[in-house]
Amino acid sequence: MEQFLQQLLNGLFQGSIYALIALGYTMVYGVLRFINFAHGDVFMLGAFTAYGMNKVMGPALASMPWPVALILVLLVSMVACAALGILIEFLAYRRLRNGPRLNVLITAIGVSLFIEYSAQLLFGATQRGFPALIPREAIANTGGLTISVAQVIVLVTTILLLVSLRFVVMKTKMGLAMRALSLNPTASTLMGVNNSVVISFTFGLGSALAAAGGILYASLYGGIDPFMGIQPGLKAFVAAVLGGIGNIPGAALGGLLIGITETLVRGYSDKVGIPSGYSDGVAFVILILILIFKPSGLLGKVEREKV
Amino acid sequence: MKIRHFVFSSAAVSIAAALGLSGCKKSDSNVINIGEVAAMTGTTATFGQSSHNGTQMAVDEINAAGGLLGKQIKLITEDDQSKQGEAGIVAKKLISRSKISALLGEVASGRSLEMAPIAQAAGVPMISPASTNPKVTEAGDYVFRVCFIDPFQGTVMSKFALSKGWKKVAILTDTKQDYSVGLTEFFKKHFTENGGTITGEQSYASQDKDFKAQLTAIKAGNPDAIFASGYYNEVALIAVQARELGINVPLLGGDGWDSDSLIEVGGKAMEGCYYSNHFSNEDQSPAIQEFVKKYESKHGRKPDAMAALGYDSAKILFEAIKRANSVEGPALRDAIAATKDYAGITGSITLDAQRNATKPAVILTIKDGKVVYTETITP
Numbered sequence: 136m137e138q139f140l141q142q143l144l145n146g147l148f149q150g151s152i153y154a155l156i157a158l159g160y161t162m163v164y165g166v167l168r169f170i171n172f173a174h175g176d177v178f179m180l181g182a183f184t185a186y187g188m189n190k191v192m193g194p195a196l197a198s199m200p201w202p203v204a205l206i207l208v209l210l211v212s213m214v215a216c217a218a219l220g221i222l223i224e225f226l227a228y229r230r231l232r233n234g235p236r237l238n239v240l241i242t243a244i245g246v247s248l249f250i251e252y253s254a255q256l257l258f259g260a261t262q263r264g265f266p267a268l269i270p271r272e273a274i275a276n277t278g279g280l281t282i283s284v285a286q287v288i289v290l291v292t293t294i295l296l297l298v299s300l301r302f303v304v305m306k307t308k309m310g311l312a313m314r315a316l317s318l319n320p321t322a323s324t325l326m327g328v329n330n331s332v333v334i335s336f337t338f339g340l341g342s343a344l345a346a347a348g349g350i351l352y353a354s355l356y357g358g359i360d361p362f363m364g365i366q367p368g369l370k371a372f373v374a375a376v377l378g379g380i381g382n383i384p385g386a387a388l389g390g391l392l393i394g395i396t397e398t399l400v401r402g403y404s405d406k407v408g409i410p411s412g413y414s415d416g417v418a419f420v421i422l423i424l425i426l427i428f429k430p431s432g433l434l435g436k437v438e439r440e441k442v
Numbered sequence: 443m444k445i446r447h448f449v450f451s452s453a454a455v456s457i458a459a460a461l462g463l464s465g466c467k468k469s470d471s472n473v474i475n476i477g478e479v480a481a482m483t484g485t486t487a488t489f490g491q492s493s494h495n496g497t498q499m500a501v502d503e504i505n506a507a508g509g510l511l512g513k514q515i516k517l518i519t520e521d522d523q524s525k526q527g528e529a530g531i532v533a534k535k536l537i538s539r540s541k542i543s544a545l546l547g548e549v550a551s552g553r554s555l556e557m558a559p560i561a562q563a564a565g566v567p568m569i570s571p572a573s574t575n576p577k578v579t580e581a582g583d584y585v586f587r588v589c590f591i592d593p594f595q596g597t598v599m600s601k602f603a604l605s606k607g608w609k610k611v612a613i614l615t616d617t618k619q620d621y622s623v624g625l626t627e628f629f630k631k632h633f634t635e636n637g638g639t640i641t642g643e644q645s646y647a648s649q650d651k652d653f654k655a656q657l658t659a660i661k662a663g664n665p666d667a668i669f670a671s672g673y674y675n676e677v678a679l680i681a682v683q684a685r686e687l688g689i690n691v692p693l694l695g696g697d698g699w700d701s702d703s704l705i706e707v708g709g710k711a712m713e714g715c716y717y718s719n720h721f722s723n724e725d726q727s728p729a730i731q732e733f734v735k736k737y738e739s740k741h742g743r744k745p746d747a748m749a750a751l752g753y754d755s756a757k758i759l760f761e762a763i764k765r766a767n768s769v770e771g772p773a774l775r776d777a778i779a780a781t782k783d784y785a786g787i788t789g790s791i792t793l794d795a796q797r798n799a800t801k802p803a804v805i806l807t808i809k810d811g812k813v814v815y816t817e818t819i820t821p
Contacts, residue, residue, distance in 0.1 A: 142659075145655055260524075261487040264706050357682050366649070
């Protein structure tokens with residue numbers, strides 16, 4: 136029983152990372168009806184920005200109490216990646232906005248590959264050790280279960296960001312503009328919304344979330360390399376679809392479900408009969424099942440086209 | 443008009459063909475081309491970089507001494523990016539385009555297994571510096587290796603664990619790597635036949651980052667030690683996460699751990715862990731210390747086993763070329779097969795009938811952030 140609880144906890148924490156990345160996917164899709172495949176790579180760049188910051192400002196960061204250092208690194212990376220996201224949107228996606236959906240999708244894949252291989256060229260493909268921004272220690276064992284400080288921070292940060300995002304989207308003017316844009320781009324311009332600004336803001340926000348996800352992921356798992364964004368990005372995409380793409384709570388729910396299922400399959404591989412090496416496949420099997428039985432996702436609404 | 447067009451286009455085609463075909467020139471008559479396949483980038487990049495450094499050192503030495511058979515040795519290195527599939531492609535490229543006389547590589551068994559049938563079919567002798575999976579040399583009589591094989595290496599860690607009184611061991615295997623799967627199999631066999639019990643077996647895939655699920659399951663079995671037969675990049679993360687879960691028993695492993703990156707990424711979590719390897723750079727014998735000094739002055743850090751094996755594999759090839767007095771496939775193959783008592787940096791190398799070397803293994807441990815020699819186990 137204790138092992139089961141521990142595995143649940145493991146899954147919860149892993150799921151919160153997927154949820155964080157899924158938030159970015161789902162938000163961009165919700166506003167723009169476009170899946171930004173380069174999201175996983177902004178995630179990677181966020182981690183590398185933090186690594187770079189640590190290299191440049193190492194001693195200064197070490198002298199601060201770690202929560203302050205963490206927040207500082209998070210803020211700087213989020214701002215940097217938001218700017219990067221806006222740049223990507225401006226260079227790669229803006230011109231294609233009025234074209235067929237497929238073109239932008241393929242461009243997104245191209246941007247993703249471009250970022251990955253440029254990073255490999257610039258940083259080398261060897262895995263680097265990520266500085267321990269969050270102390271990798273276990274909290275005094277709470278009744279036989281082991282939770283590390285890093286895991287708790289990840290969960291807390293994910294919840295905070297989730298709540299802030301919901302606040303931005305529901306209660307601010309910019310959020311109102313984003314929702315208007317997602318309902319009908321043409322009508323929103325008639326209402327005085329500057330589409331370009333809103334779209335750039337959406338990308339910036341999504342990229343900032345990806346950067347935060349990247350830093351937390353790297354703090355949890357310790358190693359960074361130019362291709363680290365592929366797997367989590369893919370699983371987060373599945374999580375977003377699972378929860379209903381375009382739906383923010385759905386992304387969080389999807390992330391948690393995928394994280395927990397994957398961990399349970401891995402942990403109980405001998406009892407379930409699936410070798411733990413195949414746990415990656417579980418996420419994708421879930422995706423297929425959801426798309427067959429409830430294509431709009433768990434919390435999504437089926438959009439009927441009104442003629 | 444038509445004739446002029448025809449003459450012009452046929453001239454253009456022949457010029458293009460000439461330019462294109464000039465790439466496949468007949469082997470330059472004053473160099474011997476030796477191909478090398480190494481993982482210079484990617485997840486196991488230190489393997490390729492180290493073995494390449496060692497090989498290049500041997501090539502530079504022999505060229506400075508006048509080359510072989512009156513010709514200079516040209517080392518053509520191809521990067522397989524640590525990717526399964528890529529090794530075969532670049533091996534084919536080296537054989538057909540660069541007209542190599544021999545092939546050096548790879549370190550990782552999975553990638554060597556890919557290259558071996560290609561070298562065998564082409565009749566190009568291949569020497570692997572560090573692949574330990576027995577199936578590599580089974581590909582044919584043109585494939586050799588200068589290191590020990592996993593049926594022996596598996597028993598090394600098993601003997602060591604039993605000697606330390608660790609009777610209950612959990613196993614964590616990388617199912618995507620032939621090396622890891624093979625090593626686990628041989629360890630398990632020896633360990634269970636000699637009184638040990640396996641408390642649990644878990645697996646992961648290369649490039650996984652999270653092992654908490656597997657480690658939690660392993661923790662429940664309460665082992666005395668964990669045998670992690672994979673490569674250094676995942677093992678470092680496994681160690682860190684194991685310590686986070688409160689698992690404080692030592693980790694045991696094989697030569698796939700051998701990399702500076704292990705301690706760089708694993709840090710304190712690697713303290714007190716043990717792994718088997720081909721050579722220790724602390725060995726005080728003059729030949730080894732001379733090699734260590736030369737390597738350190740050139741590359742700024744001490745050589746690891748992959749560098750030493752890269753060096754030995756190249757030197758054995760050169761000795762064979764000298765003995766055969768030719769670089770023709772069959773003659774070179776026979777000369778390499780006749781290698782006997784070659785005094786290598788990694789020990790005395792004699793190639794047996796299966797084209798493997800029988801050598802002692804050293805056990806290394808990590809103490810105070812450094813790799814320290816513990817003991818030697820002979821076959």
